[in-house]
Amino acid sequence: MQGRSKYLPNAPSRSRMCARATNFAMQPNNPIANKNPSRLSCPCSKKRLNMDIHSIRGPLSLKSIWKAPLHQSPSGPLRFLIRSTLSLAGRKLVSCQGVEHIQPDHDPFILVLNHSQKLEAIYIPALLYYLRGGRVVHFLADWNFCLVPGVWFFYHYGQVITVSRKPAKPKFLNVFKPLFTSRQSSVSQARKTLEAGKSIGIFPEGTTNRHPTKLLKGYTGAAQLSLKTGIPVVTAGLTFPSKEGYKKIPEGVPFSVEFSAPIQPPRLPHDIGLKDIHQHHASIMQRLASLSQKTWTASEPRRP
Template identity: 40%
Template sequence: MIPADSSTGRKTSTTSLLDPRLSVWRPPDSSLRDVIKHPMPGLPPERWIGFWVRSFTCVARSRVIEVRGLEHIRAAQDPFILTPNHSQRLEAMTLPALLAFIRDGKVVHFFADWLVMLYPIIGRVVRMHGPIVVGRKSAKIAWLNRFRSRFVGALPPFEQAANLLHAGESVAIFPEGTMNRDPKRLLRGYSGAAQLSLKEQAAVVPAGIRFPRRKGEGAIGDWDPWVLEFGPAMRPPSLKGEQPEIREIRDWHAQIMQAISSLSGKQWTPENQRTRYVA
């Protein structure tokens, strides 16, 4: 089948993802052949990376209803800081693959918890998008902590992110800081993305994941289909001094979270919980 750009009504093939005028893509309308044959000229030369990107894009054909706002995350828009909400386990692996697929093979570097790297297959998949590994948490099984240094970089995570931005690469942070299955509320979130944006004067691209086919009031499930929408780039305000002040960080974080709220359909206020509403 041939996907349609709902903004124009035109029928397009996945090769038209290379067309910067395309703003909407419906993965379910793409055939397996479309995904396999889709050109990704910016992909690293390692064949297993292409296999990973195409495999998870194939998974997305049955789970992702629609992707909107493609014009905001094109490789030509680099560098930026992507800030999506986070409601399912599968997002952490599907989102990087979808971005690489849409962006002609150009990856976005996601922040990732080092504990994920302990799982052989999942860890290998996550490493394919050149993640920024965060070593803040400790493993519940104490002896596993001896492996932390194998995965965590020599530089602090936000310094790694700053270096990537300076090199013209884009990075991604889940500002909620953990998976949040509540269907109506975002977590308060952490201000790291706001602080990074202010310090480096880097644009933020908010992203919202919503679940329009959900029924009932229960927690979001791992297999609930979703719509992904990228918003316009948000330019950080100029700093008053050399370093961002606490008030500047707090205000910019609030603006970012409000943008994510609008895109995801989830409510946000500064009084929202920091930790999960739903286990």
């Protein structure tokens, strides 16, 4: 195997991982695999690449963003939208670890993330699309953002599941609600998506939480879906290397992401009760707290 892939961003050179990296790169579902396998190279080449089988070291280069094949996506407009978004957001990425846990061959899973910046709702789905070679993670997101000019295109092409719980402000904008929401509840849509073998993404805090050291209590929707479908949860902790000294995490600061190994839901010998849901929710939030370098307790408030 000679030459090096022009699609891979700068992975550390590790001779002992050469065989493993090569095998991983040759997998058909691997989003970093080139359509021409003979052009792929192992991480122990003399010129260092910026992605290995487990992690990315940012920032993402424009070349890697616009040349990545994204072969699992049939949608040309979505590919263009994602590349354009990452052209702006990719320079904010410091690092990304645990990439192997969110590959398409792990579908379906429920991705759970902390939420500290508003633009994460756009940047993170775009990053996942890139990492997964064009395979979408269907996020649950508030319908109100569809009222912001341009955001509807992200929702539409990104196949977002809209959550219609919150009314619009000012109230007269609620007249547009039927245009952007489904008659089915977001939970029902999410469950059908999972049962179809597709992955979903949830921000369990339900709002932007800029506190640098504490997670909010969060909502139990991810835990309920996991228990009722038997589908595992993957947590994604977003951290901010420059947060020291901040009383609140500001918008647009560089970030890192770490994905956990799947958390399997317990097999219960009885019908699922509230206690089971809260216990599973606690285990998810504690893992998320660890990855996001924050703390979490069940007594935390739901709102910042």
